[in-house]
Amino acid sequence: MPKLKFRFVFYITAMLIVYSATTAIAQQYVIENTITGMQLPVSFAFLPNNNVIVTLKQSSAKIYNTNNTEISTFWNFADSLNSQTEQGVLGVTLDPLYSSNRYIYIYYVHSFPPNSQSNHRLRVVRFTENNNTGTNPFIVFDYLAGTIGGNHVGGNLNIGRDGKLYITIGETGVQSNAQLLTNPRGKILRLNPDGTIPSDNPFYDDGNPVSGNDDRIWVYGLRNSFDFCISPFNDSIYATENGPTDNDEINFIRKGKNYGWPVCSGYCTPFNPAYRQPMTIFSSPLLPALTGIIIYNGSLMPELNNKIIAASSNTHVNGYIYRCDPGNAPFYDTIVSKSQLADLRGISDLAQGPDGNIYALGILSGILYKIGPNTSSVQENSLPLGFLLEQNYPNPFNPVTKINFSIYPQESGIKPQIVKLSVFDVLGKESAVLVNSVLRPGNYSVEWNAAGFPCGVYFCSLSTGEKSLQKKMVLIK
Template identity: 30%
Template sequence: MSWRLPVAALISALAASLFVADGAGAQQPVSPGRLLQQQMATTYEESCSGCHGTDLAGGRGPSLFNPQLLAARTDADLFQKIKKGVDGAEMPAFDEVLEDQVIWQLIAWMRIRSDVSVAKPVFVADPANVEIASEKQKFRIHIVASVLDTPWGLAFLPDRRLLVTERPGRLRIIDSTGRLQPTPVAGTPKVWERQDGGLLDVAVHPDYRRNGWIYLGYSELQPGYTVPANPPPVPPGAQPPNHPSMTVIVRGKLDRRNRWVAQQEIFRAPSSLYTTSGSHYGTRFGFGADGKLYFTLGERGEIANAQSLATPLGKIHRVNDDGSVPADNPLVGRADAVPTIWSWGHRNPQGLAWDKRTGLLWEAEHGPQGGDEINIVEPGKNYGWGVITAGLQPGITLREAPGMEQPIAAYTPRISPSGIHFYTGDRYPGWKNSLFVTGLAGQQLRRLEIDGRRITHQEIVFQQFGRTRTVTTGPDGLLYVLLQNPTGAGTPYGLSEASPGLVVRLEPLP
């Protein structure tokens, strides 16, 4: 990419920031992501700060870090104003100064920067009986279970028992009376818990009353791999070294003593694809109206995987309930493609939900720095990761490309969307047919109003109870939500560390 800015000033600023001092005073290279942020900061300083200032106070023009101003304008609106200027105002055109790619990246950077200036809601560790008046529904929070360790997935059995996965490797049962069983399910697979990995999603077969199948997704250590007996000591605050791992999907049954039995393998990648990356496992399930199992796999932090049809990573897959390949999958018969692939070009997809009114499959996935996405996923389509993004990613400068789908919605600053769910019941009249999106970084439950393929309105239902992992409707017609104590800067936990969690129920009020 060529820069039309005063190049000397840019190079000088970048050269001075290629290294930073670590805690011991040694010089360490700056990450590509941080370097890109610094590039955008320099771009803003050279081209924008003279009129718009460097903080919320602004200058002759309004502050470009004002969240209200940014929320009121789409990226496309901002792009046109920067590129073409504003007639009758002091805003000049920058199409001869900044390339299109730089303008798009600058917009993403401004949105990320604006988030720093916003006071975050104070975390409420005990949400019991908190009453909330959202736009169309008032409700009270009821705690169902409160002694969970990093809860990740949940699914109801027909007898009203609730299954909850804990990322360290335990499958828990909350009985029909709402009591968490003290002993985890015995006999579940051994998981490899590190960073994003562990015991992940759980799903119940639509015909469970007849066949009893339950599906689990988890990360495992590469078979035959031996963890070194005497690993070197880990410096304070650092992660221990990772080892090759991969997502595995199985199904099994619960016997009368709540033991995991009759396990069958649904998906396992070739051993050659196991990677030491601890990120982006994806692994969300959903059964379609066609009776097929759909599941997501992240690209494991290796961008090229998302565009390669030869690997299952960075894809959404469709299989028969026994793991076999449906004959009508879009890539069946192609020698260069994994036949279970339904769509590709995904980064870290953690949400799947069907709109029963249209039959459309909706998906949520994490972007890089910003650029989180809500997509409508259709067979044989490419959703662009690795080539295009609405966020900031070193090496990716495009917003769109031929043959690649645009998201229905994108979020910058990030919300790190996880589980999503269409509510179709009657217990919350104002919420019927809304799409609920959970957010890890935003600590939020977000409600989206949907009209066909469009999002017509959004609201944040709450954003103060910690990392919000997933949501579903129970047999009582009420919404159940998984929460986890916040992690990362300003908390007692590292960003990817385990932390205590809850299952809560949203009880409607008049």
């Protein structure tokens, strides 16, 4: 679990840029409480009947319905749990064949007696759900970590589109662990759901994780990658990563790659091909301590389709839920822009619900929030409820770049609006008008061919009435 980072010094100009680019999108969504009164919830998953299983850091996993009623204690770990510092009952995921096998996997830190200072075991247990309780516990993964400081244990787990179980584990506060191929710390692991090891793992040698390589390793060089998700559009994996005091990352996870910690935090400078660079970093003043992450895929909020949504465990001014727009289709291994999606802080996990809403789990508030589209009324003749200007791609460019933007609807109907998309040079002179017409709500894409313009810095401006958003562009030749 990432440490909560509190930072009170930042540049006013940077704050203004972040605010101007995010207020329009933030007001598109409403936030409601779904479940309240939980004690330090960490992770959650929806069951097929729309109930929710939630891990509670200091005790157990419980099942709730979305009417804010506790249904049952699924499993109580208290008699053999280490919940000190960042340890406890952590990740949870359902088997893709849950409807037939009723399997639920939970990651926690085991110790006996509870909270002992030694014999910490990082453990994944598979339970069989029966009448809302766990039965037949089967240990899928068990690693004797010994005496650890209690920080940077991860972590979450998911089953990929390949049917394999992926688990993220931090370096347990010992930086050198991340670069060692002989232990699972600072890694994302890949196992068969029964705990056996796939022979096509990148560092598989003898199938025995305690001799030679730890055959379970999928990627390494991570500090404390708290969460990750599998894209519903392809087999790509995206993971959040916490920097020491700065440079939180979102990483594109690829088989066998080294993500650089502790040699690199954030972008590796100078560039070193031995290390996979992050898709994006969150540096000062954005110090969110990233946690939950999803790829949205739903018709309720189509403007978010194939967008990366990442949450922050921090409670300070930049502890938001962020929208990150991937680029370089069809691989989607870069992020071309990021903006605030919702002003929710202290979030440990995210999930898309069966209803298409986004759900966010507040570890400190003890609340499961629902984030959905804003359908409240807007006054006649008002401006659009919101609009978004994405960063052009590629940037820098020569001579053609693509600019994507979105217009959001007003009350009840689809009302056209006059929208202007212009390009200005550094002196404020309008160099090009790309759009100046009535547009209905929707997503738009425009190309600008700057072949006849001198190289340098330009600004793209999207405006409606007195509202406007700007993005900086760099033309190179």
